[in-house]
Amino acid sequence: MINAIVITIGDEILIGQTLDTNTGWISQELNKIGVWVKKRIAVGDIWDDIWKVLDDSSKEADIIIMTGGLGPTADDITKPLLAKYFESEWKTDDQSVKHIRYLFEQIFKREVTERNLKQAIVPEACQVLFNEKGTAPGMWFEKDNKVFISLPGVPHEMKHMVSKILLPRIQSTFKMSVIIHQTLVTYGIGESYLADHIQHWEENLPKHIKLAYLPNYGMVRLRLSTQGEDKNTLELDIEKSFAELKEFVKEWLVIDEDMSIQETVGKLLKERKQTVGTAESCTGGFIAHLLTMNAGASSNFKGTVVSYDNQVKKDILGVDETLFETVGAVSEDVVIQMVEGVLRELKTDYAIATSGIMGPDGGSENKPVGMVWIAVGNKDHIVTQEFHFRFDRMRNIQQTSYTALNMLRKFINNYVESETYNAE
Template sequence: MNQINAAIITIGDELLIGQTIDTNSAWIAQALNQTGISVKRRVAVGDQKAAIIQALDEERRNADVILLTGGLGPTADDITKPLLCEYFGGKMVVNEAKRAHIIHLFSEVLKRPIIERNLKQAEVPDVCTVLLNERGTAPGMWFEQDGKIFVSMPGVPFEMMGIMNEDVLPRLREKFALPPVLHRSIVTAGIGESFLAEKIAGFEAELPPHIKLAYLPNFGMVKLRLSTTGSADTNAEQELEALHGQLQEAVNDVMVVAEDLTIQQYITRLLNEKGATMSTAESCTGGYIAHIITSLPGSSQVYKGSVVTYANEAKMNVLGVKQETLKAFGAVSEPTVQEMAKGALHLLQTTYTVAVSGIMGPDGGSPEKPVGTVSIATGSAERIYTQTYHLRYARERNIEQTAVLALNQLRRFILGLV
């Protein structure tokens, strides 16, 4: 069948002035890609009628599916719903199922009084199919015109995701009889994207045209993703598995895991398999490592806790770092993180621990220890391994990069690679 193309239109002045970061487009694009629909354009427009209509007119020329998010709230600047009603030649009517849901949401869930402005969220164009939205008051709306599909959804990310997963994606699969898109991934670390591409240039050159290889770098790791389209009359899955095996052999020395997992997901799995636990002692990351681990369901099985010792006094009083160590080597040093790790192991009684201390920026550096210097210790009761890294990013990204480096260093420590 022909390729189904999509466009994404995000609506809101807050997107254009940078007040809100557009995460919706990225999530929708990934979801559509996994469904077999190719996103050709992503457009952001403000809360202006003319701009939204222009975007609709332009995108319908080249896309089969146009997805919109935003502008569906109860305030005056939320103009998407009446605009779409006019655009598709309908009139506003009350959707009783949505009205009942809004009343239930306020009276039973939120325990708050309801006002007429809230109830008006149940009004929808009579030319659309209503997508209920169990997570909020604004319904999604599905329009079809001239062979094109238009879907309008709330801009609130978790509401949009619910509508996409529960309504939009199943309807698109049924509408277009989409074949499954197959992916196989490998996560690598310790090698840059360009060097990795050079390393597997021969493998990539031999790939058949229907197998695509993507490089997806992120915080010191590069994910390789093989993709193809499967169908009942092909051996696409077997072919992809074979190529996935060949790729694993080609990158074996830098491979973290041969699945689409984050480093924190892999670490929790590894600890579960070993019946082991871990803790963290954090200075420069301020608890961020603890955050990304505990954001995973089931992490309580392997993660015992964190000690955030930002000041030197806390390092000494809580973790037992020696004053002489801090004076001689400084807070950002391998001797200091080694003592932080020992203190965390004693305090939290875990199998393994990670300790980090660094200079995240934008200031605080020196010629000897510039901004981006970070020391990391990973260890157990038997031994401690330390390493110092030199990062080159802004503060927020340095923190995120440090967390990934720390967990990857822990992975290597557990597996006996360091």
């Protein structure tokens, strides 16, 4: 089994100023070709710390991949450190020099400086990985049957190099094992309830199959993973276990693919050539945001009315203004009329409406913070449900949005009965 450790370098990562998306993406791509990622490590711009991480990682992994620290400024210490680590002199990579000049003179329309050209100077011990999208080339080192790879930290540059250069090279250098994942998505049951429900089955899984629980906003993704040399045997074993798992969780099963709830809804609408619109009070357009994250959303999502103010509910959606005095904006009657307004004004097949109190203020004894009414429906039928979430403002907005999308999913699939929501 070939394994790897992925390292991101930079003080900005450690202090939280920049979110590290590189190591996660690299890990996913390595996994696809059969490389098992043992660790992901963040380290600051401190010479001794980086050196120690390299030493420690080389004792555990076949492949060590680093991102960051290859820029032209004084705080970018990765390249000089690697030259010292591999006891190497320097060389100039002519292809990188030409590319840097081309970028500055033809693309950026700026004068190229010595500092810029310095990025083409690399340790002699490395094999250069050409950076088509930027100025800092990547580097491939080999030492004691280990491979050390240094990549730029700019995400789009790094991703292009990994996809086009690094992955094919790793595959040609190492004998890959087979890694297979099967993932399904559940909704409406918490992680611990789910674990109790399938405990006996999980305990009797084949030893080479591992189960992971991946909870997020009311959903729990269940992922089965296996790794080995005999692809046919692995596929047969994991398919059998996956079929058993689907049967155990069928009451809460959303989809037997690794898809988000918004992707699942988008897929259903696309298959049926149908459309949806939203009327959002407390969620402020977040449901629309989720739906428009889907590629091709224009074929099934028509738009949203962010009716945060009651006057908008009345003027745009036609909600009876007397309801605001009698039952209040956060009520079943109001979300029903919001759905009717969307169906009428946007001329969609389905509609979603939300109204609630997201917090931290604004609640009362009868309508506490976290109380939400959601309605979904079409011209023939509307389903409503009251929820009580207990999170902070942003989490309440997100939880409401994902719950509304799941209600629509069930409605489209003609599963419209009331449900009990167990939030953890």
